[in-house]
Amino acid sequence: MQELNDIDFSERDTLFIEVILPLSLSKNYIYRVPFELNEHTAIGKRVIVQFGKNKIYTALIKSISQTAPALYQAKYIIDVIDEHPVVNPLQFQFWDWMTAYYLCNEGDVMSAALPAGLKLASETIIILRDDVSLEELELTDKENILVTALEKQKRLTVDQISKLLGQKTVFPLIRALLDKEVVHIAEEVVEKYKPLLKSYITLNPFYNEEGNFRQLFEVLERAPKQLDALLMYIKLSKSGIEISRQQLLEDSGCGQAALKALMDKEIFFLQKKVVSRLNDESDDMILNFKLSPAQNTALEKIETEFQTKDVVLLHGITASGKTQVYIKLIEQAIEKGGQVLFLLPEIALTTQIVERIKRYFGDAIGVYHSKFNDNERVEIWKSVMNGKYKIVLGARSAVFLPFKNLKLVVVDEEHESSYKQNEPAPRYQARDAAVYLAHLHQSKIILGSATPSIESYYNALHQKYGLVTLNERFGGVELPIQEVVGIAEETKKKKMVSYFSSVLIDDITATLERKEQVILFQNRRGYATILICKTCGFAPKCVNCDVSLTFHKSSGKLHCHYCGYHESSMNICPACGSVHIEQKGFGTERIEEELSLIFPEVKIARLDVDSTRTKNSLQKIIGDFQEKKTDILIGTQMVAKGLDFDNVTLIGVINADTLLNYPDFRAFERSFQLLAQVAGRAGRRDKQGKVCIQAYDADHRIIKQVVDNNYLEMFNDEIAERRQFHYPPFTRLIFINVKHKDSNLLNAAAARFATMLRAQLGTRVLGPEQPLVSRIRSYYIKQLIIKTDKSTAIHKVKAALKQTIADFNGENAFKGVIIQIDVDPY
Incomplete structure (x- = not known):
């Protein structure tokens, strides 16, 4: 090729x-x-x-x-x-x-x-035919309006026609004109990428000569604002930088009219130039920090492991300073003339680590994630391709960038489930894809985490990956004190105030009195999980999905968190007419409201998907908390990822049971990871933190392992169960979702597909069964699972699956049935 x-x-x-x-x-x-x-x-x-x-x-x-x-x-x-x-x-x-x-x-x-x-983008264009004789045609009023517009403008898009006629549906009208052979359709391709143009001011070269320049003061003697603009231009031009129109307006205060007058007089010229949309930093490279002895040892061990292995797992506890170790490895890769890919689970949540890396490496860095618009993403793509960016920090999609000389890949928080893309295809795991990408480029890759995934740690213990541990907090910071509070016991003693135990309220009060900050974790957004009629038990469900709607007080509506459907809140039961409606369960909105009643003078902010929908809202929430404008931050799992606040000394987990009771073989592993990561936000530098975990099952082994910071015990427990029940890393899983809008047809299709697949793969095929949520976006779902031993040739299994899908799709009885494949579900 x-x-x-x-x-x-x-x-x-x-x-x-x-x-x-x-x-x-x-x-x-x-x-x-x-x-x-x-x-x-x-x-x-x-x-x-x-x-x-x-x-x-x-x-x-x-x-x-x-x-x-x-x-x-x-x-x-x-x-x-x-x-x-x-x-x-x-x-x-x-x-x-x-x-x-x-x-x-x-x-x-x-x-x-x-x-x-x-x-x-393919945009449909309507064009008037050259050979048409309009006088001989009988046209309706709206057809006449459109034809008249086409005579003037030659071509119009469907959207433009909609606006012209003031109606949403114009296809019947266009179809009628097509039938009358008045118009024809062209498919015009429209380039989405448009360079960003910025206006710059330059002085007419005629006035560069001293004699001519003196004349300007006479010309502008009676135009003080124009003279102010000229004087500011002279001042700014001494720095040797280009002067933008915006900068000259702001610094001189001359106003738009004065600047336009100078251009009309041809004293100033306006030039438009293509500029980058990206907020590049231009700081010089500053790499004068010193690693601690523990960090130095970890760095040396990584370098040693890289001599014989391409992948190294860095298991460093929270606040151990993994980022500084990454920076030294990045520096080495750049010195060799290479590029570096630094993957983060959710780039928008890791503004702090991005700024830290930028401070060290300046404008050699690009940041790539979905919060950027189309044009910004294209510019980063082109900058990586032409070698401008030596380092790219990005979310999972950054693995697709056109690297020319990749020498190092860093996957931070490698255990995070957000590295896995679930919809649409390809349903890839970016961590695993990054390992293969590094292999293609013959580069090294480091996977870092305080709570590694079971699979990665297993690979490290079995010599597939190198393993390096960093078990000291940077700067001698002590691990937080952790206390577990039994909700049932507190309720029995009537010590619960709303959703808060007396212990947690006392801890919050003491923390705020010390002018320190608090993070509260509740892994459920919205106000109430469900609304339910106390008379007949009716609970509103989504019209498209098999789930209850969640009440959001901020919008006053019931929302589906799967498809986005929403409807007005239920004040009267539509089933029986009762007004006795009860709110069950609670999310971050409810916690925020209840806490405001207990601490009315305290500034509280909420960090979840709903509060961060706009482009800059996330940065504002984090920025305000960083600058101590906010005292308490309430959030979902977003608060566990990459945030580092010096003044946070208390972490409160409102209800740990919601994590532990999820029906998934990874539920306990994920609960440990999330609780340990949340707890790791408490205490930095000279302040020891505290973590208060509220739970009904206060004696659960996972909660005890989190409190004891005992990752290895959790790993050993989980690996024993997975060996016994044949789950990864001892087996490979492929999930197959069969979907259709007709549940009866789906049942027949899933049964038929399972029979065909078993003929190829036998007892490795499990199901079909209904998944936890059996209808999403109006599609009913049945799920099959292929479970194979590691010794099985997986390429043969995949070949059999592909052939079965092809054969199934050839059966007319099941046209329209969708089959989705998820390899290594996570």
Whole structure:
């Protein structure tokens, strides 16, 4: 594949290209290249192709040959978009692996990999026919309005027509004009990426000569604001930097009219330049900090492990200073001329670690995550490709970036479930994908966590990965004191105030009196888990999903957390007419309200999905807490990830039981990880923290292991159970969801598919069963599980599964049934 880009094709050679379309197709398609585009054709470039009768798509050239497809006549491509490839050969290898490992299609991977700004949108354009005689046609009033507009503007999009006519549905009208052969449709591809242009002010070169320059003061003598603008321009220009229009307006205070007058007089010229949307830092590299003896030892052990292993697990307790160790490893990789990928579970929640890394490495850093808009993501993509960024910090999608010389990958908090993409395909685990990416680039990878995943720790103990421990908190900071409070016992003694034990209230009071801060953890958002009629027991459910609706007081509505459906809150029972409605369960909203009643003078903020929907709301909440404008921060698991506040000395867990009672074989492992990570936020530097964990099952072994900081005991307990009941890391799992809107058809389809799959794989196939939530977005779901021993050749299992799906899809009785594959569910 790589060599084909180096071949110079004659402009008379007939070229055929295999392209990847951004669609979930079972195979790629072959297109023919017009002779005049031969010299522009190269692997990794984007091309515009027609697929189907009317649709236009951006596709990627994967291979080039001179062999026509055997079974169909290849269409010609419309155009080649790029001057240079946007995807490199190693990326294609990475995509091939992901397609094969996660049993998805190449189009799924392309859609996940490329930022939306590099994928072109197909927009339907309506054009007036040249050969039409309008006088002979009978048109309705609205048809006349549209035809008149088309005579003036030549072409209109469907959206523009909607606005012109003031109606949402215009397809019948367009269809009528198509039938009358008045208009025709063109599919026009619109480039989504638009460079950001910034306006700069320059002085007319005529006035660079001293004599001419003096004249300006005479010209502007009676225009004081224009003179102020000129004087400020002179002052700013002495620094040698370009002067933006915005900066000159702000610094001179001259106003828009004065600046326009100077441009009208041709004293100033306006130039528009393409600038980066990215907030690049320009600090010099500062690497003068010193590692502690424990950190130094860990660094040396990692370097030793890297001599014989490509993957090293760094098991460092919370606040042990893993980031400083990462920085030293990053420095070494950059000194060798390489690039570094630093993965974080949720980049938007890790602003502190991003700023820390930026302080050390300056503008050699790019940050890549979903909070950036399309244009920003394209600029980062291009900056990585051209080598501008030596370090990229990103969430899981950063594994798809076009690295040229990757030398080191860091996966921080490697245990985090947010590294796994659940919807849509490819349902990949970014940590595991990063291990393969590092292998492709022949680079090293470090996995870091205070609470490693069972699988990673097992791999380290069995010599697949290197293992390095860092079990001292940086700066001699003491581990927090941890206290468990039994909710049942406190309730019995009437010591509970709302959802807070007397112990927790006393701890909060004492912490606030010391002018220190508190974080409270409740892993459920909203106000009340359900509303229920006390008379007949009716509880409102989602119309699309098999779940109860959650009451959110801030919106006054009932919300579905699966599909986004919402409806007005229930004041009267729709089933029996009763007004006796009870709120059951509680989320972060309720905790915030109840706490405000107990501590009315205290400033309280909430950190969850609902409070951070806007672009900058998250930074504001975290920033206000960092600057001590907020005293108490209440949050879901978002508060456990990457936050580091010097003044937080108390962590309160409102109800630990909600974590422990989840029906999943990883529930105890995840409970330990989350509780340990939350507890790790307490106490920094010279302040010892305290953690108060409230639970009904106060004697649960996981809670005791968290209090004792005993990861190894938790690991040994979990690994024994998984060995006994055949769960990872001793087996491999593949979940198969069968979906359809008709439950009866689904039941028949799932049974048939299970029979077909068992014929291939026997007792390795379990199910079909109803999952915990058996209907989502109007689709009923049945689930099968393939469970295989590690000794089984997994590629043969996957081949059998793919063949079974193909055979099943060929059965007419089950057209429209959706089959989704999740390899290594997490």
